Each structure stands twice: as structure tokens, then as C-alpha cells.
Amino acid sequence: MIDLRRLHVLRAVAHYGTVTAAARALHFTPSAASQQIRQLARELGVDLLEPQGRGVRLTPAALTLLAHADAIQARWEQAELDLRADHGDPAGPLRVSGFPVAVSVLLAPMAAQLQERHPRLTVRVREAALPESFDLLFEGETDLAVVEATPLNPPLSDARFDQQPLLDDPFDLVVPEGHPLAGRERVDLGDAAHETWIAPVPESPCRLHVMSACGRAGFSPHVVHHALDWNVIAHLVANRLGVALIPRLAHLTPHLPITRVRCTGNPHRSLLTCTRRGARERPAVAAALEELHRLAPTAVA
Template sequence: MIDLRRLHVLRAVAHYGTVTAAAQALHFTPSAASQQIRQLARDLGVDLLEPQGRGVRLTPAAQSLLAHADAIQARWEEAELDLRAEHGAPAGQLRVCGFTTAVSVLLAPMAVRLRERYPRLTVRIQETGVPESFDLLFEGETDLAVVDVTPRNPPLSDARFDQQPLLDDRYDLVVPDDHPLAGRGHVDLAEAAHEDWIAPVPESPCRPHVMSACGAAGFTPSVVHHALDWNATAHLVAHRLGVALIPRLAHLTPHLPITRVHCTGNPHRKLLTATRQGCRTRPAVAAALEELRELAPTAVA
């Protein structure tokens, strides 16, 4: 019989990439985590880890076992749903997370609506980065995440997560009110190729979207300023320090002397909802997803 606790340690190693990182996430010592995997290997009579440089990697047997482990986890989520169902009425605690803009524009109003409709349901919101959202889902610390698509996301085929489209968030070119492009209904980004640009910091998941949009228009932007926050970006634009691409979902400080100009080709980022596989049909999660689907069209109008 496979010890499911040991199997979870192996899944954590696959998710975090190293035994040390997995141990930290599970509140184990690295030696204890390694011991759990060694014992699982002995139980099964196969090698699960093999040396790779200074670290280790999963063996083909471990990869095969993980496919079954992910299916077991999904079935366990479904079993919990069956056992805890209360006539389909959302109740208890729902934990959700998302990046800053998603919290402000989607998750906060969603929580208000759920509180009004389902008095027995409590919503807990946590602001997180995209990679951290998937970590929290994997660890069972959150039930639903709103994420944007980045190169670091797990693939849509990842059996551990159920990722579904929520909305396309279009980027506008943001310029000072007195900029020559400010009076245009639409603008080709190539017309801003020689401008000074304000872009997200290099580690931001939004930076690839901005750079890709400019690349598709045939140029690499001359980035002179970097910002973490869209409102900080907007203030830099207002002071005529450059132009920027800002997603429509970002609500900017009112009355700034800036203009949003729609871009031909509609550059955008894709937002997804993510849950653990088998969790999407839980009453509370299903109710939250329904609210998000209703809020999404108006959020980017």
C-alpha cells in the first residue's frame, strides 16, 4: 500500500524543483523529506530520484508515479466534495487569491456579492504573485486563483490544476494629454517606436506582454523608467517622462493629465481562473466562478 503522505512529498519535489524547496514548503527538514522519498522508493521497489550535478532529478518511474498521484489528488478532491456537500448551498470558508489588479477589480467585488447572496459563506482574499498563486493551490492553502498567462505558468495540460479562460485584458497606449497621439481614436504602436518608454520592472509578469506587443509592432522600446505599480507608471506618464502600455483592467488615479489611446491589433493579456483539479464544482468555488464571469465583461469595458 502506498503511503499517501510520502507520495505528497514526491509531488512537492516535482512542483518546487528541489528536495530542499519542497521540504521548506512542507515544513520538513531536507533530510526528513529525503527519508520519506527513500522509504517510498523502498515500498515500491523502484528508484525515484537520481543524481544530477549537485542536485537530483526524478526518474522515469517517478514521473510515471506522479501521473497517478495527480489523478489520486483530483479524485480525493471529488470525494471531499461528495462527503461535505450541503444540498449544494455555498457555506463555510472560501479562500481566493490573485495579483494586485485582480484583487482590486475582480475579487473584492466578487466577495461582496457572495456575502450578500450566501450569508453562511466567508471569503478570505490574499494578494499574491502568479507563481505564488499556483504554489498556494498546490499546497491546499487556497481554493481559487485569478492569474494572468505568463511563461512561468504551469501548462494548461498540467493535471494538477484546472485553468480556464476568464477575460482578455486589452492594453492601451497611455500618453500625456498634450501628446500628438492623444487625440487619436486608435494608434499603431509603431508610431510610438521612437518615444521614451515606461515599462514594468524586469521581474514583473506584465513585462513580457509589453515587450511582445512592441515587438509585434516592429520595434524594441527604449525603456528609460521602470515601475512596479500601474498608478506609478501613470504618474510618470503624467509628468511627460515617457509613454506606456497599461491594461484596461488597471484603474488609474482620476484626473491625471493622461489619455488612454486604443491600439490597433488589440494587444492584451489573458486572465485565467485556476483551481486544483476536481475542485471547480465545489458549491462555494462554483458560486465564485459564476460571479467572476459576470464581473469580467464590465471590468474591462
């Protein structure tokens, strides 16, 4: 009989990449985590880790085992759902997470609506950036996350997570009031090729979206200023320090002397809802997803 607690340690090593990182997430010492995996290997009669440089990597046997482990986790989610099938009204705690804009525009109003509609349901909202939301899902610390689609995300085929489209958030070109491009109904990004640009900091997921949009328009932007927060970027634009691409979901400080101009070619970022595999049909999660899909069309209007 496989000890599922030890199996979870192996899953954590695969998720976090090292025994040390997995141990930290599980509140183990690295030696304790390694011991759990060694005991699991003895139970199964196979090697699960092998040396790679100064670290270790999963063996082919471990990868085979993990495929079954992810399926077991999904079946457990389904089992819990089946056990509660006679209690379909959403109740208890629902933990949701997302990046700042998603929390402000989608998750906060969703939480308010759900708690008004389902008095026995308690929604707990947590701001979390990538890849933290996937870590929280893996650890069972959140039930539903709204994330950006980026190359850094686990692939859609990852058996641990169920990632589904929510909405496309268009980017607008934001220019100072009175700028020559401010009077246009739509603008080709190529017309801003020679402008000074303000862009998200390199570690921001949106940095890639901005650079890719400019690349598709045929130029590499001359980025002079960097910021993390969209309102900081908007203030830099307002002070005539450059132009920027800002997603429409980002609510900017009112009355700034700036103009949003829609772009041809529809540059955008895609937002996804993400749950653990098998958890999407839980009554509380299903109610949250329904409300998010109701809010999504008006959020980017």
C-alpha cells in the first residue's frame, strides 16, 4: 500500500523543482523530505531520484508514478464532490486568488455577489501573482485562481490543473493628453514606433505581452522607464515621459491628463480560470465560475 503522504512529497519535488524547495513548501526539513521519498522508493522497490550535478532529478519510474499520482488527486476531488452530491447549495469556505487587477475587477465583485446570494458560503480572497497562484492550488491553499496565460504557466495538458479561458483583456495605447495620436479612434502601433516608451518591469508577466505586440507591429520599443503598477505607468505618461500599452481592465487614477486609444490588431492578454483537476464541479467553485463569466463581458467593455 502506497503511503499517500509520501507520494505528496514526491509530487511537491516535481512541482517545485528541488527537494529543498519542496521541503520548504511542506514545512519539512530537506532531510525529512528526502527520507520520505527514500521510504516510498523502498516500498515500491524502484529508484525515484537520481543525481544530476549537485542536485537530483526524477527517474523515469518517478515520472510514471507521478502520472498516476495526479490522476489519484483528481479522483479524490471527484470523490469529495460525489459525497456532497446531496448538498448542492454552495456553503463553507471558498478560497480564491488572483493578480491585483483580477482581484479588483473580477474577484472582489464576485465575492460580494456570492456571499449575498449564498449566506452559508464564505469567500476568502487572496492577492497572488504568478507562479504563486499555481503553488497555492497545488498546496490546497486556494480553490480557484484567475491567472494570466503566459509561457511560464504549466501547460494546459498538465494533469494537476484545469485551466479554462475566461476573457481576453485588450491593451490600449495610452498617450498624454494632446498627443498627435490622442484624437484617433484606433491606432496602428507602428505609428508609435519612434516614441519613448514606458513598459512593465522585466519580471512582470505583462512585459512579454507588450514587447510581443510591438514586435508584431514591426518594431522594438525604445523603453526608457519601467514600472510595476499600471497607475504608476499612467502617471509617467501623464507627465509626458512616454507612451505605454495598458490593459483595459486596469482602472487608472481618474482625471489624469491621458488618453486611451484602441489598437488595431487587438493586442491583448488572455485570462484563465484555474482549479485543481476534478474540482471545477464543486458547488461553490461552480457558482464562482458562473459569476466570473457573467462579470467578464462587462469588465472589458
